[in-house]
Amino acid sequence: MPKLPVTEIFSSIQGEGPYVGVRQVFLRLPNCNLKCPYCDTGTSVPQQLRMETETGSGMFDTHENPVSFAKLIELLQSYDFSIHHSLSVTGGEPLLWSNQLRVLLPFLQEKGIKIYLETNGTMPEQLLQVLPWVDIISMDIKLPFDGQTFWAVHETFLRYSLQKEVFVKLVVHNQTDLNELRTARDLVAGVDPQIRTILQPVTAIHGIKAPEPYQLLNWQRFFLEKLADVRVIPQTHVFMGQL
Ligand code: SF4
Numbered sequence: 468m469p470k471l472p473v474t475e476i477f478s479s480i481q482g483e484g485p486y487v488g489v490r491q492v493f494l495r496l497p498n499c500n501l502k503c504p505y506c507d508t509g510t511s512v513p514q515q516l517r518m519e520t521e522t523g524s525g526m527f528d529t530h531e532n533p534v535s536f537a538k539l540i541e542l543l544q545s546y547d548f549s550i551h552h553s554l555s556v557t558g559g560e561p562l563l564w565s566n567q568l569r570v571l572l573p574f575l576q577e578k579g580i581k582i583y584l585e586t587n588g589t590m591p592e593q594l595l596q597v598l599p600w601v602d603i604i605s606m607d608i609k610l611p612f613d614g615q616t617f618w619a620v621h622e623t624f625l626r627y628s629l630q631k632e633v634f635v636k637l638v639v640h641n642q643t644d645l646n647e648l649r650t651a652r653d654l655v656a657g658v659d660p661q662i663r664t665i666l667q668p669v670t671a672i673h674g675i676k677a678p679e680p681y682q683l684l685n686w687q688r689f690f691l692e693k694l695a696d697v698r699v700i701p702q703t704h705v706f707m708g709q710l
Pocket of ligand 1: 500501503505560
């Protein structure tokens with residue numbers, strides 16, 4: 468029986484992007500292939516999977532980790548999916564587990580569960596492994612950091628994603644470089660100018676500060692010169708105190 472390491476499972480309110488406010492079950496998987504300077508997520512593999520005992524309680528039960536698929540499906544099915552929009556498969560970078568997900572996701576789809584994939588958009592070949600069972604892709608576009616750029620891999624990823632519903636999300640802060648934003652904007656426009664694009668002001672962390680109001684307004688206008696649907700949406704779960 469295959470197994471999958473899982474960080475945590477809980478029911479909450481989507482706090483980012485165009486689906487902000489919908490109710491989801493979150494399946495958070497460990498590990499990441501990047502080290503973003505503003506990362507707010509622990510990505511190591513925990514010894515035990517934790518699952519909230521009662522939604523919103525902040526109290527967690529623990530289970531063996533890695534978890535068997537049978538147990539994981541049982542845990543996920545304990546939620547009433549008639550009141551949840553979808554299952555958010557998040558991380559870390561969940562596509563690091565594409566070999567396991569391509570076995571797990573068809574089971575979940577059979578149960579009528581819609582899959583919402585939150586990804587950093589840097590693993591296009593792994594995306595192809597799971598794409599048939601994914602309904603919505605929330606793809607980050609990472610601006611360069613630590614001398615790394617992701618433009619080519621992002622473009623490939625975004626082209627593959629067009630087979631499904633996809634939107635892109637860029638985290639911006641008060642030192643964000645306009646030339647990098649131009650490259651990001653032109654990349655999305657070159658794939659499809661109709662792709663919904665979210666500018667997400669960073670939640671201040673590690674000395675990285677949110678953009679000034681005028682910066683957000685200028686950048687949104689700049690993106691709208693080439694893209695049809697550009698929205699500025701902060702991380703709402705943070706100020707609501709949601710998980
Ligand atoms: S891709 Fe996400 S989880 Fe990975 S380091 Fe960046 S912010 Fe953190």
